Amino acid sequence: MNHLILTNNRHLISLNMANGYKYPIKVVSQMTGLSVHVIRAWEKRYSVVEPDRTETNRRLYSELDIEKLKLLNDALRLGYHIGGVANLSLAELRSLLSKETKGTIEIKNDFAPVSSEKIVEEVLSESLEAIKNYDAKKLESILLNASSKLTQPILIESLIIPLVYKVGELWHSGEIRVANEHLASSVIRGFLFNLLESYSVSDSAPIVVSATPRGQDHELGALIVGVVAASSGWKVIYLGSNLPAEEIGAVVTHLNARVVALSIVYPNDDPLLPRELRKIKQILPSGVSIIAGGRSANGYLDVLDEIGAFVVKNSKQLRLELETIRENKYN
Amino acid sequence: MNHLILTNNRHLISLNMANGYKYPIKVVSQMTGLSVHVIRAWEKRYSVVEPDRTETNRRLYSELDIEKLKLLNDALRLGYHIGGVANLSLAELRSLLSKETKGTIEIKNDFAPVSSEKIVEEVLSESLEAIKNYDAKKLESILLNASSKLTQPILIESLIIPLVYKVGELWHSGEIRVANEHLASSVIRGFLFNLLESYSVSDSAPIVVSATPRGQDHELGALIVGVVAASSGWKVIYLGSNLPAEEIGAVVTHLNARVVALSIVYPNDDPLLPRELRKIKQILPSGVSIIAGGRSANGYLDVLDEIGAFVVKNSKQLRLELETIRENKYN
DNA sequence: AATGCTTTGTCGAGCATTTGTCAAGCATTA
DNA sequence: TAATGCTTGACAAATGCTCGACAAAGCATT
Numbered sequence: 001m002n003h004l005i006l007t008n009n010r011h012l013i014s015l016n017m018a019n020g021y022k023y024p025i026k027v028v029s030q031m032t033g034l035s036v037h038v039i040r041a042w043e044k045r046y047s048v049v050e051p052d053r054t055e056t057n058r059r060l061y062s063e064l065d066i067e068k069l070k071l072l073n074d075a076l077r078l079g080y081h082i083g084g085v086a087n088l089s090l091a092e093l094r095s096l097l098s099k100e101t102k103g104t105i106e107i108k109n110d111f112a113p114v115s116s117e118k119i120v121e122e123v124l125s126e127s128l129e130a131i132k133n134y135d136a137k138k139l140e141s142i143l144l145n146a147s148s149k150l151t152q153p154i155l156i157e158s159l160i161i162p163l164v165y166k167v168g169e170l171w172h173s174g175e176i177r178v179a180n181e182h183l184a185s186s187v188i189r190g191f192l193f194n195l196l197e198s199y200s201v202s203d204s205a206p207i208v209v210s211a212t213p214r215g216q217d218h219e220l221g222a223l224i225v226g227v228v229a230a231s232s233g234w235k236v237i238y239l240g241s242n243l244p245a246e247e248i249g250a251v252v253t254h255l256n257a258r259v260v261a262l263s264i265v266y267p268n269d270d271p272l273l274p275r276e277l278r279k280i281k282q283i284l285p286s287g288v289s290i291i292a293g294g295r296s297a298n299g300y301l302d303v304l305d306e307i308g309a310f311v312v313k314n315s316k317q318l319r320l321e322l323e324t325i326r327e328n329k330y331n
Numbered sequence: 332m333n334h335l336i337l338t339n340n341r342h343l344i345s346l347n348m349a350n351g352y353k354y355p356i357k358v359v360s361q362m363t364g365l366s367v368h369v370i371r372a373w374e375k376r377y378s379v380v381e382p383d384r385t386e387t388n389r390r391l392y393s394e395l396d397i398e399k400l401k402l403l404n405d406a407l408r409l410g411y412h413i414g415g416v417a418n419l420s421l422a423e424l425r426s427l428l429s430k431e432t433k434g435t436i437e438i439k440n441d442f443a444p445v446s447s448e449k450i451v452e453e454v455l456s457e458s459l460e461a462i463k464n465y466d467a468k469k470l471e472s473i474l475l476n477a478s479s480k481l482t483q484p485i486l487i488e489s490l491i492i493p494l495v496y497k498v499g500e501l502w503h504s505g506e507i508r509v510a511n512e513h514l515a516s517s518v519i520r521g522f523l524f525n526l527l528e529s530y531s532v533s534d535s536a537p538i539v540v541s542a543t544p545r546g547q548d549h550e551l552g553a554l555i556v557g558v559v560a561a562s563s564g565w566k567v568i569y570l571g572s573n574l575p576a577e578e579i580g581a582v583v584t585h586l587n588a589r590v591v592a593l594s595i596v597y598p599n600d601d602p603l604l605p606r607e608l609r610k611i612k613q614i615l616p617s618g619v620s621i622i623a624g625g626r627s628a629n630g631y632l633d634v635l636d637e638i639g640a641f642v643v644k645n646s647k648q649l650r651l652e653l654e655t656i657r658e659n660k661y662n
Numbered sequence: 663a664a665t666g667c668t669t670t671g672t673c674g675a676g677c678a679t680t681t682g683t684c685a686a687g688c689a690t691t692a
Numbered sequence: 693t694a695a696t697g698c699t700t701g702a703c704a705a706a707t708g709c710t711c712g713a714c715a716a717a718g719c720a721t722t
Contacts, residue, residue, distance in 0.1 A: 021419075024708090027411055040709085042670095056708095081718085082671095134586060136569060178578045179570050179579070183570055240517045247513075250508055355697085357697085387691085387697090388689085
């Protein structure tokens, strides 16, 4: 059904369109995740769907057909046999599945006991392989794929962070080149940035400004912070790396932010950083919290303590800290 | 750390590419990634597009034609056959493709094709507004939206580059903050990176390695080069900024790349850069071409000349240069 | 457990259609 | 003159179709 809303003479907004277009089998295969062989076999054996044909006998599937195939595929994953559910109508299938999914929250755990650890391990080694081959596209698709299989905390804590560490290690040990590392960084950065931008939060959400202070060039940490904060319901203003204190202050004031999150990764003995941190503290309006994290944060514990920053060691602590701050706001 | 400064000779190009301009088939082939044979075959067999003709019967394609061809190419990649999608309108094609990826609401504007200049102007001012408000998400959606309305050359030459340039200007003049500039850089970088990764080329495509040499921190130029090259059918290995000569050499050798594209934006008087450039030349296998571009390339013309690099001033020249190199390969 | 029977995903052979590519011969352009 | 473009016709690769075969997995019986 086509709901068309005419807003003015040159914009047409169409919602929820089920136009008359019919899809070829290859596309249906991709959309449903079923192989073309299976789709044809099911048709032959159970008349699961009976697609139209072109004049030259090629199959043309409607959107309803596709929906049914998708539902059947879901049903199989839940343990049903194709023979048992093949002749159910679309409505019956839908109710069947909605009932099932209510009963068990974690569908995947029952039938596909692939542990997260297993996935992570695999993804890690595949990723490193892609990095070694300078295959940016491959790496990206691996990460995308992983992000759909893993929960966000696991994705960040068990995959992304270890991957970044590992790449750093291999680089230091000379097992991969600077070029490999650059390429990996680019892709991971792009991936995280997309992830960050994909969160949509309410306008009333509290604001956290994420950046690395002046002298700190490694922005992946700040991006990770951003992703974690966004997933915790914060509105994230991501400013990238190497940001002078005055700039951080200006943004916080302008947007009335609640938290500044700083990522400190390298070097861990920058003599100028303490001064920069103090300056940040000095510029920030009172009531704005500072959270610091990153591999080298430990190198500056005394300054961080001095300026009243919360130091977090991992994304879980970060989450907790953000939560605490958020609640205190209303006290 | 990414400053937004780029070439400023965009005026001429934007005039050339202005709205009513019609493109000959070879150019269309490059822009769409389709061979001229295929374009003609589709026209003959399905009347996919019906380009104007010169008095002497040569085809002249409009931007809408090009857009349609691009969309069709995308559709093929998703498994559609040309016969099935050939007669769809531009709007139908767009909705078909967006359904593949999103499947949600969609806004079309085909009913009164606004001129590119108008769009660009609007998008530019909206973008700057979003940047001033630290609204990364808004900026990103503006760019995404623009990319669906504009052809790729116009998007790059008339929108992205001017935007980058404008932001640099505003920053220098103090009208916006470093923080605004950082945020804009992040978003634009992410946008370009996505664009780059979205091109899929055949495995047999010649390879170009894109990077900035050691000492050059500004990677947007290298990304733009990457996007242009990818749209011209090259396989792009994007290595980011600040890459030592040995690394570039190693990658080129390992992947048997045909071209190294270097972006040189700032500073324009780095005393170490000439040495680095010579080193690159020295390390590269013979037969590998070097292309250099970017705002500050002019500052190193003699060295670039010495090492036999092609210096390009804009994306059009870049395209031409790539094409020339590509053809020479087979002679 | 072991045995058979059934279900079901996968594959290949042989044929038809679709589609990308190419060459030949001529016209236009630079 | 060399390069580019046009049309036509031909060809080969890719894709899809049907049918049949096969093996892994599930299930029930012994």
